[in-house]
Amino acid sequence: MLHAVSSAVLAVTRHLSVREVLQVIVRSARTLLDARYAALGVPDDDGSFAEFVAEGVSDKQWDAIGPLPRQHGMLAAMLRDAAPVRLPDIREDPRFEWWPSAHPVLKDFIGVPIRDADQVLGIIFLSNKRTPGGFTLADQDLLTLFAAHAAIALTNARLYERGRELTVVEERTRMARELHDAVTQKLFSLRLTAQAAASLVRADPERALTEIDRVQRLAGEALAELRAVIVELRPAELDRHGLVETLRKHVSLLDRLYSERITFDSPEDGDACDLTPATEVTVLRVAQEAVHNALRHARASSIAVRLSVPGSRLTLEISDDGDGFEVDGPTSRGLGLVSMRDRAEGAGGSLRVASEPGAGTTVFLEVPA
Incomplete structure (x- = not known):
């Protein structure tokens, strides 16, 4: 014994x-x-x-x-x-x-x-x-x-x-300083270049176009640096509870706050899948964005979040029984689909949306596990 x-x-x-x-x-x-x-x-x-x-x-x-x-x-x-x-x-x-x-x-x-x-x-x-x-x-x-x-x-x-949380706080403070220094410089240059372009529009249109091109390049660089820092800002909940439990708690909170029925389903060994920290952040953020879209736009009565691990890939599904929409239509542009697809591709995965008017919507995310 x-x-x-x-x-x-x-x-x-x-x-x-x-x-x-x-x-x-x-x-x-x-x-x-x-x-x-x-x-x-x-x-x-x-x-x-x-x-x-x-x-x-x-x-x-x-x-x-x-x-x-x-x-x-x-x-x-x-x-x-x-x-x-x-x-x-x-x-x-x-x-x-x-x-x-x-x-x-x-x-x-x-x-x-x-x-x-x-x-x-x-x-x-x-x-x-x-x-x-x-x-x-x-x-x-x-x-x-x-x-x-x-x-x-x-x-x-x-x-x-608690030790890990202190380490995370220190790392976030460091990244905040880096973010402030790098992005502030970029935005300052961006502002000066935009002012120069505005002053040259009438006097020297060709130089103004050159300055506008530089504005676009600087804006792209600033956006890239912001994204890099944001990806590094891993939510503390993931370290504390893991992906499955973090999603479960998030869905449970939303279910209490909203009138829609919001459910979560995952395999018992969901946390056993081996995801990189960046991929865990991707799965969490896509789930949050898709559920937010359903709550804000779908007029659904129920929303279901499901995780599964078929073989060497993790699949996330967020489905609702709401109004649906034309995936290639103009209304889809404001739903953050481009951002979600960018996140999926950045994690080596893919994102697909199935929807049509009156038939609800399902967002499918697949990432390597």
Whole structure:
């Protein structure tokens, strides 16, 4: 059994992302105690959970269950008391209150706090042991031992991410200085050249044309430098959560803010695909632009964002059931399609749009993975 704990601990400490550590803790604990359901909640300061990871519940079930749980009932009691809980049937405990109608039925239950000294970092709990008899005292001791190691791994992951965030802030400050110096010089030259061209239009039209050509060249150089810096400005969320989780959180936020139904779907191993940092930024920005277009122009009732990884390529689809448009028509010019195609080509991929009036729109992005 100690060998099983050792294997579980090694699996957890292999990861540096907080989200990955939480997922592996839950998965390992579920395997370790042979439970059907496992979950881990990280409390926030507003009476809910900043993170909540579960195993044994499908995405479809989660959608039916609804928002993340709040700190009530047994979860609140465990946060308050910071002590292990083991029950033959959670429904018979006076601290149990309720769960949503779509929630799976839990019976035998074990929960252990993940602690760093006096601070409760989270609660890991399991339910419905597969072998008869429910959870034993030996299971509780095993989970408590595992939780102690999980606390170390979680603390290390948080410290690592904070270190990376500080590095990102320093790098962004450096790039901001470079952007200011390089682009300011270009724009200053651009302004002087434009003024010179304006003064020469009547007196010397040929020289004015030369100056206008120079204005175009300087504007192109300034635009290229801006794009180069913008590509380097990788959103911090990608470092913190990865592409799939960043997209999931973004779509979830928009779904709460807008009346349209906005959904996200991806394979479980979506973050396992090996994308360069620049390509991850491309996928995120194209998704944001396409969803924004659908919200602003499509008059859709639903928008779906899907990621898939067929073979050595990652495919992003954003589809809506809105008005649609003529892809080659004049209305398509204001939808940022040129910008999205430029991003796709810059990442070695391609972008395609399928749409027609009255039939909705789908944007397809393919990039190497």
